[in-house]
Amino acid sequence: MENKLENLKTPQEDKILEVRNIKKYFPIKGGFLQRTVANIKAVDDVSFYIKKGETLGLVGESGCGKSTLGRTIARLYEPTEGEIIYDGVDIAGLKGQGLKDLRKNMQIIFQDPYSSLNPRMNVSTIVGEAMLAHNMVNKGREYTERVIEVIEKCGLSDYHIYRYPHQFSGGQRQRIGVARALALDPSFIVADEPVSALDVSIQSQVLNLLMDLQEQMGLSYLFISHDLSVVKHISNRIGVMYLGAIVELADKRTLYNDSLHPYTRALLSAIPVADPTRIKEMQPIIGEIPSNVDVPSGCKFHTRCVYAKDVCKEVIPEYREIKPGHFVSCHFAGEI
Numbered sequence: 001m002e003n004k005l006e007n008l009k010t011p012q013e014d015k016i017l018e019v020r021n022i023k024k025y026f027p028i029k030g031g032f033l034q035r036t037v038a039n040i041k042a043v044d045d046v047s048f049y050i051k052k053g054e055t056l057g058l059v060g061e062s063g064c065g066k067s068t069l070g071r072t073i074a075r076l077y078e079p080t081e082g083e084i085i086y087d088g089v090d091i092a093g094l095k096g097q098g099l100k101d102l103r104k105n106m107q108i109i110f111q112d113p114y115s116s117l118n119p120r121m122n123v124s125t126i127v128g129e130a131m132l133a134h135n136m137v138n139k140g141r142e143y144t145e146r147v148i149e150v151i152e153k154c155g156l157s158d159y160h161i162y163r164y165p166h167q168f169s170g171g172q173r174q175r176i177g178v179a180r181a182l183a184l185d186p187s188f189i190v191a192d193e194p195v196s197a198l199d200v201s202i203q204s205q206v207l208n209l210l211m212d213l214q215e216q217m218g219l220s221y222l223f224i225s226h227d228l229s230v231v232k233h234i235s236n237r238i239g240v241m242y243l244g245a246i247v248e249l250a251d252k253r254t255l256y257n258d259s260l261h262p263y264t265r266a267l268l269s270a271i272p273v274a275d276p277t278r279i280k281e282m283q284p285i286i287g288e289i290p291s292n293v294d295v296p297s298g299c300k301f302h303t304r305c306v307y308a309k310d311v312c313k314e315v316i317p318e319y320r321e322i323k324p325g326h327f328v329s330c331h332f333a334g335e336i
Contacts, residue, residue, distance in 0.1 A: 057235030
């Protein structure tokens with residue numbers, strides 16, 4: 001299989017994660033024998049890497065496959081095809097003890113702090129149960145001290161460990177979710193829209209917490225969001241997803257100031273501006289997002305792109321490096 005990252009010059013030792021041509025399809029069953037009649041192509045041939053200590057932001061419309069990609073990387077979903085190279089090892093096929101060992105190094109923060117915490121467990125159990133499962137601490141004083149250490153690092157107090165989720169605000173619950181992810185001292189975290197369910201005033205606190213923890217612990221993040229302003233604040237590089245594929249990836253300054261894909265430009269033009277005297281030129285997107293069961297031929301975006309030509313309908317554009325570190329999947333990148 002062709003590796004779309006073969007031209008990347010980043011040394012392997014600098015990468016904590018490399019995703020190669022990853023796919024995740026969900027089968028649709030039908031008929032008396034419940035045979036597979038079609039596939040939902042949630043993630044369709046995605047490749048990228050994340051460097052140690054870096055935050056890669058992932059943005060796109062709802063339903064484009066961002067969360068599915070994150071969960072596949074974290075091995076909550078089985079990949080249909082492709083490689084997930086974590087710290088030099090392909091983890092796509094890990095099972096049993098190998099997968100359990102991986103959990104210590106790779107964690108996930110979920111989107112909804114109200115549904116991701118077990119209401120029957122107190123904070124001590126939510127944060128500490130994984131430490132016991134991995135034999136990192138002994139029950140008793142060592143366990144309690146470690147739980148307190150982790151939650152205090154996340155901005156909570158020692159007396160919170162015996163409280164239950166319903167006794168906390170949304171922002172505090174997400175801090176508990178962050179503490180749970182940190183309990184095993186991981187090196188890589190998938191943050192799946194961790195602030196989208198929070199008030200704007202609380203979002204900045206959680207974002208600053210994640211950035212402080214990254215600096216203290218040398219963490220690497222895959223930060224998933226649909227909010228381009230949030231992603232710009234926390235990310236080093238940003239990938240834009242559309243219909244299961246990454247259409248553009250670059251460092252955040254390049255992406256915001258010199259984006260090349262029509263879809264990226266349309267998303268950026270939709271960001272509100274606080275200055276009422278400034279008029280932004282909106283980049284148009286026509287029609288509705290297609291079904292990821294019946295994906296358009298050629299360029300997936302051609303059905304909504306005002307610049308589309310015949311070649312866009314017939315030929316899949318190559319995902320290529322236009323400038324150093326700037327990748328885009330468009331036949332006319334740099335020409336429109």
